[in-house]
Amino acid sequence: MSFPEFCFLVLATAAIAGCIITLWSRYIVHSAFGLMLTLIAVAGFYVLLGSDFLAVTQIIVYVGGVVVLYLFGVMLTPPDLGERSVPRILVVGGFSVGALVVLVNAAYGIKASALSGYDAAAGGTARGTLIRDVGRKFMIKDDYLLAFELASVLLLIALIGAVYIARRRGEAVR
Amino acid sequence: MIGCSTVALLEVAAAALHNTAPSEVGSPIPLHWYLVMSIVLFVFGLAIVLSRRNLIYILIGIELILNAGSLNFVAFGSYRSREALVDTTIVGTFIIVLAAAEATIALAIVLNVFGLFNTVRPEDPNLLRE
Numbered sequence: 237m238s239f240p241e242f243c244f245l246v247l248a249t250a251a252i253a254g255c256i257i258t259l260w261s262r263y264i265v266h267s268a269f270g271l272m273l274t275l276i277a278v279a280g281f282y283v284l285l286g287s288d289f290l291a292v293t294q295i296i297v298y299v300g301g302v303v304v305l306y307l308f309g310v311m312l313t314p315p316d317l318g319e320r321s322v323p324r325i326l327v328v329g330g331f332s333v334g335a336l337v338v339l340v341n342a343a344y345g346i347k348a349s350a351l352s353g354y355d356a357a358a359g360g361t362a363r364g365t366l367i368r369d370v371g372r373k374f375m376i377k378d379d380y381l382l383a384f385e386l387a388s389v390l391l392l393i394a395l396i397g398a399v400y401i402a403r404r405r406g407e408a409v410r
Numbered sequence: 411m412i413g414c415s416t417v418a419l420l421e422v423a424a425a426a427l428h429n430t431a432p433s434e435v436g437s438p439i440p441l442h443w444y445l446v447m448s449i450v451l452f453v454f455g456l457a458i459v460l461s462r463r464n465l466i467y468i469l470i471g472i473e474l475i476l477n478a479g480s481l482n483f484v485a486f487g488s489y490r491s492r493e494a495l496v497d498t499t500i501v502g503t504f505i506i507v508l509a510a511a512e513a514t515i516a517l518a519i520v521l522n523v524f525g526l527f528n529t530v531r532p533e534d535p536n537l538l539r540e
Contacts, residue, residue: 240439248447255454264466271470278477285488287495290502297506302473302513309466309517313530328461336453343445354441354489369496380500387507394511402518
């Protein structure tokens with residue numbers, strides 16, 4: 237087993253363990269930390285794939301921002317205990333296993349001709365940082381400049397909208 | 411090692427189904443491993459969305475689903491060329507931006523629902539008025 241494969245399997249173990257904690261835990265705080273484990277593992281996958289910019293962005297934005305946001309949300313709402321009814325778990329588990337089998341079959345059923353442009357030896361071999369290329373593409377008009385500006389406007393709208401929605405109204409809060 | 415055995419089992423099972431040889435020891439990571447990992451993340455997210463009766467859990471499941479999509483994108487880009495990897499990195503960045511905006515707004519809505527109805531179950535708020 238090569239070193240990248242070993243890294244992949246360790247990261248896969250961490251990601252799936254985080255998913256299981258998130259799915260099974262009775263407490264939302266445990267689930268939020270399970271989500272954090274999974275997101276860090278996905279950042280590790282990005283490193284293995286050679287996408288350093290996305291790995292760091294994932295850690296900063298997701299682990300540092302979104303998970304902390306969920307923890308705040310958890311602190312402001314009540315816990316739901318004893319919500320795991322057995323029939324519901326059977327139905328959802330059966331559906332999930334079915335979806336897993338179908339999708340994995342679909343992934344391995346991709347025709348070799350459709351994958352002709354994808355080189356098995358090329359995965360994760362990009363050398364050097366991607367940040368310069370990413371920054372250039374963001375700033376070139378024909379590439380992603382419009383999407384970049386729209387994303388910034390979207391974030392501004394989300395910021396103002398969240399403040400507006402979550403503001404405390406004197407009479408509505410019971 | 412749950413993940414190790416899961417991925418290896420899925421690999422062997424799918425290879426047997428499609429009459430292809432499993433990847434050889436010592437070779438670089440096959441693209442399909444990333445696809446399977448992405449599928450596992452997606453299915454876990456779907457299971458969380460379907461099974462939990464709490465709005466915050468549903469948002470957490472949606473985060474997992476978005477991550478699965480992003481991982482799939484970057485895996486295909488990485489196995490194509492450096493140019494494609496840069497493009498898919500940018501797509502992944504936009505997915506993260508969308509997820510952050512979604513989490514902010516959705517949590518604000520959850521807090522508002524809790525303030526109005528005193529519950530975070532998705533089936534309980536059933537009034538259009540206060």
